[in-house]
Amino acid sequence: MAFRDWAWLVMLMAAFTLSACGDSDQVTGGPPPIEVGALTLNAxxxxxxxxxxxxxKASLEAEVRPQISGIILEQNFREGAPVEKGQQLYLIDPAPFEARLVQAKAALSRARANLKTAQARAERYQILVDSRAVSRQDFDDAQAQYFQALADVETALAQVETAEIDLDYTRVYSPITGLAGRSTVTPGALVTASQAQPLVTVQQxxxxxxxxxxxxxxxxxxxxxxxxxxxxxxxxxxxxxxxxxxxxxxxxxxxxxxxxxxxxxxxxxxxxxxxxxxxxxxxxxxxxxxxxxxxxxxxxxxxxxxxxxxxxxxxxxxxxxxxxxxxxxxxxxxxxxxxxxxxxxxxxxxxxxxxxxxxxxxxxxxxxxxxxxxxxxxxx
The missing domain is CATH 2.40.30.170 (Efflux pump adaptor protein, beta barrel domain)
Structure with missing residues (x-):
């Protein structure tokens, strides 16, 4: 190939390369704009x-303790189960307290019998002292014995009430409605009045x-x-x-x-x-x-x-x-x-x-x- 033909071919290739570069720059251009999402603030x-x-925390909590001393005979609830206010939880052996109640009632009957005798004597002495058949001192003694008999009756009544309360304490009741926790005693256990350890805790x-x-x-x-x-x-x-x-x-x-x-x-x-x-x-x-x-x-x-x-x-x-x-x-x-x-x-x-x-x-x-x-x- 002649030199002139080679020169023409080189110039044609150079022109084609420049044209291709120009087209590439025109296609790519600069970086695209950044697109964002925005929130418009409104108060x-x-x-x-x-x-x-x-x-x-439990709204109500009651630690149940015995008010008397004795042997637990029964547990009348299921641990973890609901219990109602006034429901019996335990039974403490009631026999000693039943005997004390009988004894207290007997003492009350005796005091009432003595009161009738003292009252009758005081009434008779009231008539006799007005007629000067008895001395004033004897009348005062009769009156004192009458008032003493009245006091003995009141004392005996209080003893009966105390014995009844102690007998009722043999049945341990729930003071609130709630869920019973773990029992710390079992039937056969000895409990004492107002002991530090509760028998069970009930929580609402x-x-x-x-x-x-x-x-x-x-x-x-x-x-x-x-x-x-x-x-x-x-x-x-x-x-x-x-x-x-x-x-x-x-x-x-x-x-x-x-x-x-x-x-x-x-x-x-x-x-x-x-x-x-x-x-x-x-x-x-x-x-x-x-x-x-x-x-x-x-x-x-x-x-x-x-x-x-x-x-x-x-x-x-x-x-x-x-x-x-x-x-x-x-x-x-x-x-x-x-x-x-x-x-x-x-x-x-x-x-x-x-x-x-x-x-x-x-x-x-x-x-x-x-x-x-x-x-x-x-x-x-």
């Missing part, structure tokens, strides 16, 4: 709550108390917020309390506020709040660790920002990415006061109508202009 009323740890679980603790510092902060009007106080009677088990599951029945302790624990700086919950199925047992969600108050206007849109900077401050009117990204430090459900309550750093980026955060940085393609509706 709304927000109910503020506190989740406090606590333990369950429906309703059941839940005692939670709150710091006095939080209480003072809340009171200042109430006083300033930042938070509207909610009547305890109108606010239902939600209970959670230690595994995070929610208890099906709402509770009620009962009272707050008037004293602060000097060692922990906390005070106790007592709440009460219905417990018809006995799912709650005394001593269980639970968490109670109590209503602290209501904020008339607050911003709820989903948690996925809130992050922390190197200083630990809460930040969000917002869009200005030109869709330029700005990082904003905010005050995230409380996590409510899956959203943060933001009380400072944003204003009504601002757009907070929730989707595409991994692709943006402050100062970048983006395209909003997915307006996000507020979460219910």
């Amino acid at each position: 709304q009323p927000v109910t503020l709550t506190s989740v406090l740890a606590g333990r369950t 679980f429906d309703p059941i108390f839940v005692d939670v603790t709150e710091s006095s510092r939080e209480l003072n902060t809340l009171r200042r917020a109430w006083a300033s009007g930042d938070i509207e106080r909610v009547d305890e009677d109108a606010a239902a309390i939600v209970l959670y088990f230690d595994d995070g599951s929610r208890y099906q029945h709402p509770g009620e506020f009962k009272f707050a302790d008037i004293n602060v624990d000097v060692t922990t700086g906390t005070f106790t709040i007592r709440t009460t919950f219905p417990n018809p199925d006995y799912l709650l047992l005394p001593g269980m660790f639970v968490r109670a969600e109590l209503v602290r108050g209501r904020m008339s206007k607050g911003f709820l920002v989903p948690a996925r849109g809130v992050s922390r900077n190197a200083k630990g401050q809460a930040t969000v990415m917002v869009l200005d009117k030109d869709n330029r990204v700005e990082q904003r430090v905010v005050e995230a006061a409380q996590l409510i459900g899956q959203s943060w309550l933001v009380t400072d750093g944003v204003v009504e109508g601002e757009r907070v980026i929730l989707e595409g955060l991994q692709y943006v940085r402050p100062g970048v202009t983006v395209t909003q393609v997915n307006p996000i509706e507020p979460e219910a």
Whole structure:
């Protein structure tokens, strides 16, 4: 091939290469615009709550002890089963107390017989002393014997009543309605009056108390917020309390506020709040660790920002990415006061109508202009 033909071929290939490069640049162009999803903030009323740890406690508890000494003959209940108020739980050997009652009644009959004799004598001496047939001293002695016989009758009556009470104590009854615990004695055991160890403990679980603790510092902060009007106080009677088990599951029945302790624990700086919950199925047992969600108050206007849109900077401050009117990204430090459900309550750093980026955060940085393609509706 001649030199001129080679030169022409090289120029043709160079032209083709340049043309291909130009076409490639035209196809790829610059990077595509960043697309994000943003939530437009609208202030709304927000109910503020506190989740406090606590333990369950029986609403009524009775430690059953014997009032007399004797041998247990019968146990008339099943451990762990419900018992009614007034139901007989134990029988203590009644034989010694029946004998004492018979003895007391006999003493009463004797005292009453002596009273009739003394009364008749006093009445006769009353006639005789008026006619001076007996001395005044004899009459006074007859009167004294009569009054002594009256006192003996009263004493005998009291002894009969005491014997009847002791005999009734041989039947040990439940003082409350509830669930019977483990019996500490069995038939044949010797028990003594007012012994330290209870025979059995009966507890009422429906309703059941839940005692939670709150710091006095939080209480003072809340009171200042109430006083300033930042938070509207909610009547305890109108606010239902939600209970959670230690595994995070929610208890099906709402509770009620009962009272707050008037004293602060000097060692922990906390005070106790007592709440009460219905417990018809006995799912709650005394001593269980639970968490109670109590209503602290209501904020008339607050911003709820989903948690996925809130992050922390190197200083630990809460930040969000917002869009200005030109869709330029700005990082904003905010005050995230409380996590409510899956959203943060933001009380400072944003204003009504601002757009907070929730989707595409991994692709943006402050100062970048983006395209909003997915307006996000507020979460219910």
